[in-house]
Amino acid sequence: MAKIKTIKINGLRGVREPLTLDLDKKSILVYGDNGTGKSSVTDSFEWFFYDKIEHLSNEEIGRRKGRDALRNIFIPETEDSFIELTFDENKLDSKKSIDNSLKTFNSNETDDFKKFIASSFSERLILRYRDLVQFIIAGKTDKLKELQNIIGFSDVQNIRDLLKRNGARIARNIKSANYDNLKNVQQSTILENLGQNAYTDEQLFDGANKLIKPLKLGIEIKSRQDINTVLKKIESKEDSELLNQINFYTKVKESVAQIEGNVDNINNSYSTFYDSFNALKKDPEKVKNLQLLSLLQEGKSVLTKDVVENDYCPLCQQEKSKIDLLQDLNFRIEELELLNKEKEKVDNNSKDLQNTIKPNISAIEGLLTEKLFEKEDYKKLKETVEKIQNSLNNHLDESKKELTEKLSDKEEIKFVKKEIEELTSELVKTIKKLTESKEANLKFKTYTKLFQSAKAYVEYLKIEKEQSVLANQQATFELLYEDFIKRQEEALNVFLTMFSNDINDFYTTMNPNEKVEDIKLVPLKKNDELVGITIEYSFFNETHTPPIAYLSESHINCLGLSFFLASVRAFNKESKFFVLDDVISSFDRSHRYRFAQLLTTKFSDFQVILLTHEKEFFELVSSEVKSKGWILNNFKWTKDNGTGIERGIADIKDRIKKKIEDKNTDGLGNDIRVYAERVMKRVALEIEAKVAYRNNDINEKRMAPELLDAVQSKLTKASKELKEKADIPKIKGMPMFIGNTTSHDNSFQESIEDLEAIWEDVKGLIHNFYCSDCDKFLSLKFYDNVENKIRCGCGNLKFDWKK
Amino acid sequence: MINEKPTELKIFFDQPKTFELQNIKPLMGLAGLYFIFSEKTSIQYPILKSRLLYIGMSEKKTNSIGSRLTGHFDGKSKNLGLVNYRKREQLFFTHINFEMLRNFWSHRIEDLESYFILDFVEKYGVYPICNNKSGYEILNKKLKANFIIDWQYFD
Numbered sequence: 001m002a003k004i005k006t007i008k009i010n011g012l013r014g015v016r017e018p019l020t021l022d023l024d025k026k027s028i029l030v031y032g033d034n035g036t037g038k039s040s041v042t043d044s045f046e047w048f049f050y051d052k053i054e055h056l057s058n059e060e061i062g063r064r065k066g067r068d069a070l071r072n073i074f075i076p077e078t079e080d081s082f083i084e085l086t087f088d089e090n091k092l093d094s095k096k097s098i099d100n101s102l103k104t105f106n107s108n109e110t111d112d113f114k115k116f117i118a119s120s121f122s123e124r125l126i127l128r129y130r131d132l133v134q135f136i137i138a139g140k141t142d143k144l145k146e147l148q149n150i151i152g153f154s155d156v157q158n159i160r161d162l163l164k165r166n167g168a169r170i171a172r173n174i175k176s177a178n179y180d181n182l183k184n185v186q187q188s189t190i191l192e193n194l195g196q197n198a199y200t201d202e203q204l205f206d207g208a209n210k211l212i213k214p215l216k217l218g219i220e221i222k223s224r225q226d227i228n229t230v231l232k233k234i235e236s237k238e239d240s241e242l243l244n245q246i247n248f249y250t251k252v253k254e255s256v257a258q259i260e261g262n263v264d265n266i267n268n269s270y271s272t273f274y275d276s277f278n279a280l281k282k283d284p285e286k287v288k289n290l291q292l293l294s295l296l297q298e299g300k301s302v303l304t305k306d307v308v309e310n311d312y313c314p315l316c317q318q319e320k321s322k323i324d325l326l327q328d329l330n331f332r333i334e335e336l337e338l339l340n341k342e343k344e345k346v347d348n349n350s351k352d353l354q355n356t357i358k359p360n361i362s363a364i365e366g367l368l369t370e371k372l373f374e375k376e377d378y379k380k381l382k383e384t385v386e387k388i389q390n391s392l393n394n395h396l397d398e399s400k401k402e403l404t405e406k407l408s409d410k411e412e413i414k415f416v417k418k419e420i421e422e423l424t425s426e427l428v429k430t431i432k433k434l435t436e437s438k439e440a441n442l443k444f445k446t447y448t449k450l451f452q453s454a455k456a457y458v459e460y461l462k463i464e465k466e467q468s469v470l471a472n473q474q475a476t477f478e479l480l481y482e483d484f485i486k487r488q489e490e491a492l493n494v495f496l497t498m499f500s501n502d503i504n505d506f507y508t509t510m511n512p513n514e515k516v517e518d519i520k521l522v523p524l525k526k527n528d529e530l531v532g533i534t535i536e537y538s539f540f541n542e543t544h545t546p547p548i549a550y551l552s553e554s555h556i557n558c559l560g561l562s563f564f565l566a567s568v569r570a571f572n573k574e575s576k577f578f579v580l581d582d583v584i585s586s587f588d589r590s591h592r593y594r595f596a597q598l599l600t601t602k603f604s605d606f607q608v609i610l611l612t613h614e615k616e617f618f619e620l621v622s623s624e625v626k627s628k629g630w631i632l633n634n635f636k637w638t639k640d641n642g643t644g645i646e647r648g649i650a651d652i653k654d655r656i657k658k659k660i661e662d663k664n665t666d667g668l669g670n671d672i673r674v675y676a677e678r679v680m681k682r683v684a685l686e687i688e689a690k691v692a693y694r695n696n697d698i699n700e701k702r703m704a705p706e707l708l709d710a711v712q713s714k715l716t717k718a719s720k721e722l723k724e725k726a727d728i729p730k731i732k733g734m735p736m737f738i739g740n741t742t743s744h745d746n747s748f749q750e751s752i753e754d755l756e757a758i759w760e761d762v763k764g765l766i767h768n769f770y771c772s773d774c775d776k777f778l779s780l781k782f783y784d785n786v787e788n789k790i791r792c793g794c795g796n797l798k799f800d801w802k803k
Numbered sequence: 804m805i806n807e808k809p810t811e812l813k814i815f816f817d818q819p820k821t822f823e824l825q826n827i828k829p830l831m832g833l834a835g836l837y838f839i840f841s842e843k844t845s846i847q848y849p850i851l852k853s854r855l856l857y858i859g860m861s862e863k864k865t866n867s868i869g870s871r872l873t874g875h876f877d878g879k880s881k882n883l884g885l886v887n888y889r890k891r892e893q894l895f896f897t898h899i900n901f902e903m904l905r906n907f908w909s910h911r912i913e914d915l916e917s918y919f920i921l922d923f924v925e926k927y928g929v930y931p932i933c934n935n936k937s938g939y940e941i942l943n944k945k946l947k948a949n950f951i952i953d954w955q956y957f958d
Contacts, residue, residue, distance in 0.1 A: 195813065
């Protein structure tokens, strides 16, 4: 599993100048005030792995998965913005860049890297404060979706839904095609012509042979080819017009008979649609609420994507906790989704009705293109058929009506079966009459009957085959679906148990001795189908669900964090790291400390990138995490460079050495000043040299002259020996230590030789207060009460000291 | 009625289906007759042997062949004979959609069922074994029709 060695960011979000974090596979705690660009790191990180920045991917902030807002606005057009990550496994190192035209490039195009990035999609790499409680306050369906997303069950769920949808679609097709009706129309034709029905070739041939027997053709029909041979043999050109008429009427009869067999279905489908439509329409509130649903869903999206950052409602501008707002929205959406289901039911009923009618409409449309309908003799029949067509079209129009419209009454639109039956009966009579109009012409009569029955039989087989293919498909989908449900449930239950144990463990570690225990994720089922997941827990030995009703915000956050950490444990298979961006904002003091302990004890095998804007938290847990080998860092933001790191003393010292070595005077004077300030601040702290108190963070910003004065003043009172040795006035007279805050930004124009000399003096000063043997400063903590001396940790450095 | 004089019509049965829900489901919404028979057991009826156990009927689409067969399948129809036969061996069924005979039968479906049952009685000597009739009823096949039913299908 991969850990990060370095993160280098340039020109992304708030980072203008290159920002490098040398992690060397270690965890890091970063403090940075609001606006110092911690989130720029998280955003860049998110972009590197997921190729998008979720909270920037909306219309208001940016488009194209947040890329519009990705580049730092001050970065020159010619320069690429980038994030470069190196890992303990070099093969994964990559630099992802974005140029001015927002084209992106990845320096690593190996399969290993692509696989690594692909796997990160199912891992949990980033948690931001705004996402912390999403899962906890989400509705049961969203919880299921979310969990399925991260455990890779979404694909399973998608396949399951696909199976269900396909099974249902095929079932609807089978139902609306009314295959049995179609087959029986053909069997009826065979029965009429052969005096028997026929489901097999054998039965057809048997009937056909009986039919042709009186003609004494000397042919025995044993195949369908034989039927054609016989038909050819007895065909008469003279009777072709009559034959056309018979075929025409047969076609009309078959289409009308199909409708006749479908009339009950059409009427029933309309009735079902009508009832569900009017039931929904009866309550105007429901219709209004349905229109509200999309607004609420959009509101939820706006809040979850952090378009609104503070605790207020974006619509009414009133102050309101974002968590409360989201909770409220989730609740209302879930409520309205039931209503939406009712609407879906109406829509499905409408579709069913359309599916039932459409095959008949197509059949009639095809029929009306028959040439004979153009003749005056068939005008009446044409009108009758068109009347049926109109009636079918009326049903179709009704099925497409909006809820705001009124449906035609059932009785008003109802198909009268009797009328259709009479028409079929009339057509059968006509066909019979035409067939028998040449009673004496046995050949013609036989030809017609054999032709019609053979045609009907082929048609029957075609329909049978189509039905059987669809029925097999439907059965397969249903079997697969059932099996899926079973396996999905089994796997999910195993996972949920394991996952719940972790959540419970992490939560109780952060909240020991509290009465919330046995936290579980519990699947919810409806009609044997998994419809959601809820969180259950025991509170004073009583089972409760969901958690939001009883837990404080801090506890809900703890639960959210536990959920995320349990996800990290369960799903991070390739990446042994994760980013926590300002997740402890609403935690109280005890939770904060335990949270840090949780990370250092239970996630010591992971590399954690923990970003916070809370100074208090940073200070509270600094020693805890530092003792476990974490790196500590401060972020600052400047107008010129954007986000940067407030460098540690060792860093600055190395830089000074390098600049002197390179004879590079650029900024060297400033570096020496900053270094001296940092060290003197520490010296003042250790010898308890007093400076005037200032409010908040300004108290931290002490300039060198002030610190040097304070130390000098303390030495005057406490140690003549050290005062003489340190010779602070000599240092204080140096150019970089003269002036005030404003002069800090001035650059020094001294020669390298001058600066070398100054550096030597500063080092000399510091050596009076710092012991390189024990790596400790002179400190009153090590005061020797017997000898009355102040000393370092090992005692190699000591001076007289009057307390 | 189309056929004033009953013409002789030979009625064949559709392909047999195993008696299971998957095959029953597509018959929801159909009205007509259905026939349940055993795979191996031939019943010794007074005149001839047959594997036919039951002739049933659905008179309307709301109580369709599909729902009637489902009732027999899960035992809700309380036809103990069918339930017990199903326990012992694989059963089959076939059906006749009333739509096919609509132009040849102007009476009710109930009458068509009677016609078939009485024709069976005529050929085999008694009602099918699971039709729960004693067999003492007077044969009465007065309705006009000349169906030649392919009872051999069940031999």
